Amino acid sequence: MIVAPLTFLRVLLFLLFAPVSLCIFRWLFPLMTPIARRLAAGVLAALAFVIVAAIVVQPTTATEEWLWSVRFEWNFISGVASTQLALVAAVILLTSWLARERPTWQRLCTAGMGLAFLFIALEEFLDTKHPVPDWPLHYAMLGATLAAIAAIIALRSPWGMRLWFILLIVGLSVVGAGAILLDALSGICNQVLFFYVDGCLNRSIVEESLELLGSWLTLVAMLGWFSYTVPKPGPRLLKILYALPVVWILICIAISPVPGFKFSLPAEPVSVRFESGLHVYGYSSDDQRLPASAFLWLSKQAVESGLGYSLHLVDQVTGDSIASRNDFADRVHLGFLSGKSYTPVFEQPLALQIPPHAPTNRALWVVMTVWREHGDEFVYQKILESDRRLLSDTQVVLDELVLRAQAAPSPAAPMATFDGGIALEGFDVPERARAGETMHVDFRWRTDADGSEDYAQFLHFIHEESGALWSFDQQPLGPRLPTRLWYSGMADTEAWAAPLPADLESGTYAVFTGLYRQSDLERLPVENADGTPFIDASVPLGSLQIDA
Secondary structure, three states: OEEOHHHHHHHHHHHHHHHHHHHHHHHHHHHOOHHHHHHHHHHHHHHHHHHHHHHHOOOOOHHHHHHHOOOOOOOHHHHHHHHHHHHHHHHHHHHHHHOOOOOHHHHHHHHHHHHHHHHHHHHHHHOOOOOOOOHHHHHHHHHHHHHHHHHHHHHOOOHHHHHHHHHHHHHHHHHHHHHHHHHHOOOOEEEEOOEEEEEEOOHHHHHHHHHHHHHHHHHHHHHHHHHHHOOOOOHHHHHHHHHHHHHHHHHHHHHOOHHHHHHHOOOEEEEEEEOOOEEEEEEEEOOOOOEEEEEEEEOHHHHOOOEEEEEEEEEOOOOOEEEEEEEEOOOOOOOOOOOOOOOOEEEEEOOOOOOOOOOOOOEEEEEEEEEEEEOOEEEEOOEEEEOOOEOOOOOEEEEEEEOOOOOOOOOOOOOEEEOOOEEEEEEEOOOEEEOOOEEEEEEEEEEOOOOOOOEEEEEEEEEOOOOOEEEEEEOOOHHHOOHHHOOOOOEEEEEEEEEOOOOOOOEEEEEEEEEEEOOOOOEOOEEEOOOOEOHHHOEEEEEEEEEO
16 A cells, blocks of 8 residues: 555554553543643643644745754754653652652652753753764663663552553653664655555654653653652642743743854854855754755845755766755744844755665765746856865855665675775676777675775786786776765675777786775785785786687
């Protein structure tokens, strides 16, 4: 059954939220106090609103896209998510203070959990974790620690209290599935369960929805614990609980880094200035180096003159466009973003929809152009200054990348392993060839590390009697994929077409191959399957008979 991605996404989220919320309403809400039920139901309604908005809203400006997108921070969706987590933290801390009959160690542990959730709530809004190395591992360890503490408390508590800490563990598990497991997937495309999706699902919405659902379960769990601890809260306590979300929202507004937008989001520094008054200050990409966002400065004249941009993934060899996006630059700024300290530099989303059958293992450029709408025409703007490569006076290369192919497991140990994690798994060289004709040779490569330098491959033919040398050099996979763009887990084969000189001396030749840096012509050390280095960093490929 073929379904559209948006339709499948709506059905998936309904099947995710509906059964869980109905079970909570049916079996757990009766165990909670009225104030706890109202807070849990109100937060669930807010979550449903933001998820529906993320799916339904079709933004017409970059500001609207920022406001309703799950991919960005400091917006409405991240504010709701942060407020929910802050409410979890506040309820934990408040209940820990009121649970005077519980052992001291339990109160200290739960207070520590409350502080941890408060930290997570701040992080959810500010989003400062991505520059931290291995941040998913740190968050996984934090989540596992919280789950372990909850399990210990549950084992040492009566059943009425144990139930809520078990639910807390379930909520943390759902958050972990959304924040870590889905983040590790490269994409959710084509075949999903028993359905064929015509394209790819929006992974960000699925991921964020799981995180929101898991956080809501933790909120219900802690509100249930509050209900168990304080079955009849007084009027003052009720006012405190109702005020908590409002106080947190005011705190988020106060600490919002939007006025310093130019320096707040991590990005690779870029400096490209167009004649239109648009200046690109930074560029960011996702974990597959696909374009994510750019930081743009727009003059007032540019904002008001129909300025837009085009982004293309361009094959470096053929010049073909693999994917593209055309959009107007942000022409509507939020009114309250102003003042002396405000610099009108904003994040412009650059996300591309990659076709399901886009070619993999090919070097691609991320090319940006800027244009102005003039009647029915689009006038491309010249580049006045750039620290990036230009393809023309209107086209700038922001980055280069490769769409990765899924590699099959290696069938056997490689015949040769080069420094840098490059392995030559096999080759096919003919036994005979004729001078003046083209000889075809196949090489099979695999890597277990990301590339960073450009290497060339040599193919040497040494006459066994005269010692005469003839060579043919090119990039291992040709110009379609330079070694600087090789990635860990890549496996690919290149068919060489080596033109043999017409005057090549007939006889038997010993054939060798190897790699060398293009920057300094230094050969890359290589060893055989037993770990023994090859002499002169040359891998023997056998012999070849050349006929005149």
